[in-house]
Amino acid sequence: MHEMSIAGSMLEAVRAEAARHNAHVMAVGLKIGELSGVDVDSLRFCFETLVQDTDLAPLALSIEPLPWRNRCRQCARDFAVVDYQTDCPHCGSAETELASGKELEFAYMEIEET
Amino acid sequence: MRVPMERKVLNENDRLAADLRQGFERHGTWCVNLISSPGSGKTMLLERTLASFELDRKVAVLTGDIQTDNDAQRLARYGFPVRQITTGGACHLDARMVTTALAEWKPEEIDLLLIENVGNLVCPTSYDLGEEARVVLLSVTEGEDKPLKYPATFHRADVVVLTKIDLLPYVPFKMDLAREYIKRVQPHAQILEVSCTSGAGMDIWRQWIDAKAAVAKAC
Numbered sequence: 001m002h003e004m005s006i007a008g009s010m011l012e013a014v015r016a017e018a019a020r021h022n023a024h025v026m027a028v029g030l031k032i033g034e035l036s037g038v039d040v041d042s043l044r045f046c047f048e049t050l051v052q053d054t055d056l057a058p059l060a061l062s063i064e065p066l067p068w069r070n071r072c073r074q075c076a077r078d079f080a081v082v083d084y085q086t087d088c089p090h091c092g093s094a095e096t097e098l099a100s101g102k103e104l105e106f107a108y109m110e111i112e113e114t
Numbered sequence: 115m116r117v118p119m120e121r122k123v124l125n126e127n128d129r130l131a132a133d134l135r136q137g138f139e140r141h142g143t144w145c146v147n148l149i150s151s152p153g154s155g156k157t158m159l160l161e162r163t164l165a166s167f168e169l170d171r172k173v174a175v176l177t178g179d180i181q182t183d184n185d186a187q188r189l190a191r192y193g194f195p196v197r198q199i200t201t202g203g204a205c206h207l208d209a210r211m212v213t214t215a216l217a218e219w220k221p222e223e224i225d226l227l228l229i230e231n232v233g234n235l236v237c238p239t240s241y242d243l244g245e246e247a248r249v250v251l252l253s254v255t256e257g258e259d260k261p262l263k264y265p266a267t268f269h270r271a272d273v274v275v276l277t278k279i280d281l282l283p284y285v286p287f288k289m290d291l292a293r294e295y296i297k298r299v300q301p302h303a304q305i306l307e308v309s310c311t312s313g314a315g316m317d318i319w320r321q322w323i324d325a326k327a328a329v330a331k332a333c
Contacts, residue, residue, distance in 0.1 A: 002206050002237035010123055017119060030123070037239035037266035084262065084298040094301070098269075104240060106119040113115075 003039060006104070007046035014056065017109055027060035027110035033103035034068040060110075068101035127241055130209035134244025137221055144330035145227040146323070147243050149267060150251035151260075152233030155277040157185045158310045159251065159319075160228055164192035166320055172225040176215050178207040178232045185230065195219060205237035212243050226327045235260065239267045247326060253278040254285055258292035261299045268299040273306060275319065280309040 186198035308315035
């Protein structure tokens with residue numbers, strides 16, 4: 001359940017940004033990669049639990065899940081890794097590397113100036 | 115109004131980890147982060163490793179657990195500085211805990227820092243501790259499909275150590291399948307097989323540590 005720690009870090013960041021913009025934060029957007037090690041449902045639950053009954057409520061959370069994608073070092077194209085098949089489906093090369101999927105990042109905030 | 119917010123969620127942890135990494139590089143310290151399920155043999159591997167070092171070697175150990183300092187007591191018997199990090203509930207170590215635990219040691223007196231994470235195959239994954247190498251242990255009493263079940267963890271492994279191989283005759287673990295699954299999730303991971311009981315494979319593990327630590331020292 002490291003999602004609780006992660007939700008706590010999110011709220012710290014939201015508070016800092018709110019102070020910086022001198023605004024109330026209405027919503028926050030996140031990008032979570034398939035290889036981030038974070039469970040989306042669990043994070044949502046922890047986030048809602050931490051937010052409720054605080055001055056941040058109501059605070060909406062929008063999560064964009066990002067699939068695991070690799071890029072081919074031979075033909076430079078990228079592709080979705082399905083069922084752990086990391087060989088390039090375009091040219092067959094086994095020389096591929098991670099292009100996306102590890103993200104645990106903020107994307108945006110919806111703010112309302114106070 | 116929508117404003118972009120391009121930063122990582124664990125920004126603060128990453129910042130502290132980057133500070134740690136910079137300090138390690140400056141002092142020629144090589145740092146390893148050991149991750150596995152509870153009971154895969156992290157403490158045992160560390161015990162055998164410490165027992166094999168010359169006593170003048172500059173080695174230090176941090177060991178993380180939710181409760182008790184049992185592991186630190188086990189590891190302290192080998193004559194090297196050991197510090198227990200008791201997380202009091204947290205399922206992983208983070209860079210702040212490591213920073214605090216290291217504060218009383220002189221960084222120039224550590225060439226090799228071994229960090230035993232809290233036994234957990236999920237939660238430690240997201241937390242960079244400033245390590246140069248991440249080692250994931252998988253014991254043969256577990257399922258060989260663990261890499262497929264916990265891809266995020268195995269994907270970040272530089273080395274996967276398959277432990278307790280002396281038990282292979284008694285368990286249904288299929289070594290070739292385990293190797294295939296690890297390679298599927300992380301093709302670049304080096305795979306070692308060890309038994310802390312019989313000592314099999316320990317020489318290769320030691321060679322790996324020694325080679326990496328020597329490079330870090332020379333930089």
